[in-house]
Amino acid sequence: MGYEEKLLFLSEEWVKRFVEELNKNQIYFEAAKDWEGDFLFIVNTGPKVKSEIILYLDLWHGKCQDYKILPDRSAKKTEFIFEGSYENWEKLAKGELDPIKALLVRKFKLSGSMSKIMRNVKAASELAKNCNRVPTRFL
């Protein structure tokens, strides 16, 4: 069995690999085939993160057609913003936190239509699960 280097969560390399995995993820593709909408995924500042980490993902019909790590949240206006602390992002990436439940208990904050998210819970769940496909290390 080969050794695969673990990538730092939400680093450039990690995001690139995450998107590659997402774009070949058939389960996500099926769940999100009707989805149209772009996101800012933001890690808020806290003990482990001194300045916000802002990831832009343009998700369209089961694929990610564009992605970027942005310098600040005003760099891109998106339909959705999903943000939370690094600790909660880590739990989400490890599958310890369900993305919808996390919103309901205010572990994450969503700007944008929750109704649209609720009509696409399977896609949201598979997007979070896609993190498992990337060998990840955390801060």
Next chain:
Amino acid sequence: MWEFTSPRKILFGEDALEYLKEIEGNKALIITGKTVKKLGFAEKVSKYLEEAGLQTKTFDEVEPEPSIETIVKGAKLAKEYGPDWLIGLGGGSNMDAAKAIWVLYERPDMEVGAISPLEKLGLRNKAKLICIPTTSGSGSEATWATIITDSAGRTKLELASKELVPDIVILDPQFPKFMPPRLTSDSGMDALVHSMEAYVNQWRNDFSNAMAIGAIKIIFEYLPRAYNNPDDIEAREKMHVAATMSGLAFGNSQAGLAHSMGHALGAIFKIPHGRTVGMLLPYVIKYNVGKTAELYVEIAKSIGIQANTNQKYIETLIQAVKDLMEKVSVPFSIKDMGLDWKTFASELDELINRAMVSSETITNPRIPDEEELKRLFTYAFNCTEVDF
């Protein structure tokens, strides 16, 4: 962190309706449907409210699976009338309609589809909500959800906000005793599935578990009695309470796969909701069991089943569910509901699509892919025991 949300007050038992005589306020709008009004229930409610000194008006245009148009119409009436109490009277549809009308009355700037758990609705500035169920099953009186059908008629909007949980619930057995056996069975099975799915759900918690187990015990004992003897007031009262307990259970956990599949079946083929979810329950238990055997064993023990092995507990539990279904005349398969294979197969892809995107599928203990859903639907059509 998680939370348990419930109505502020639940009145139950014979004569619980008389609590309305103690309500303080000026005007009440009773939201109901034609059948409930015809049975004289709205008049009864109105009489007690008038004794409390309130003026009343009745909006009786709620149809089964209420549409957005009905909600807008009800909200217009509420705006003109200016009530400080809204009363949802009837089955799940009427109570769901009352919740949605309440939102538009308080928030005329909002559209029904915008109701969501993250939206601050700011309810209770103009009115509070009392729910009075007349059937024993939907649990809507205890939940934060409302299901409204869009104009096209084939899409149900599953909307939710913690603010929608009613202020007061009145469980008076004088209402459900008017339910015919068929409705008693359909609604009672709905309550059973709510509680069993809540108990094994990924979002289960100690509070919802307690409500679920309590409801399951009551339903196994009292549903056949209520079904066989509409005037058995003790059975009616127990089933009425159990349905609300089930609502508290799944409202604070979640329903599961029998519901997501059942919603799809019911919507496409116009089959009563309780009948579809009840029919699907044995298939879903068998499908889930690999993931949650110990929880089904706990359910089995709660209804007095004794066995030597987990497998035996679960087999006996499934048999107990089937025995209950037989006692209250629930069909065992989709075929038994009168559908032919051609009609069913022509909608199979749509059934799978709908079940796949439901939040109830995602929180089920075992999450199926499309192929597994296809097999589950097909097995349920043919009455084949689940073997995967």
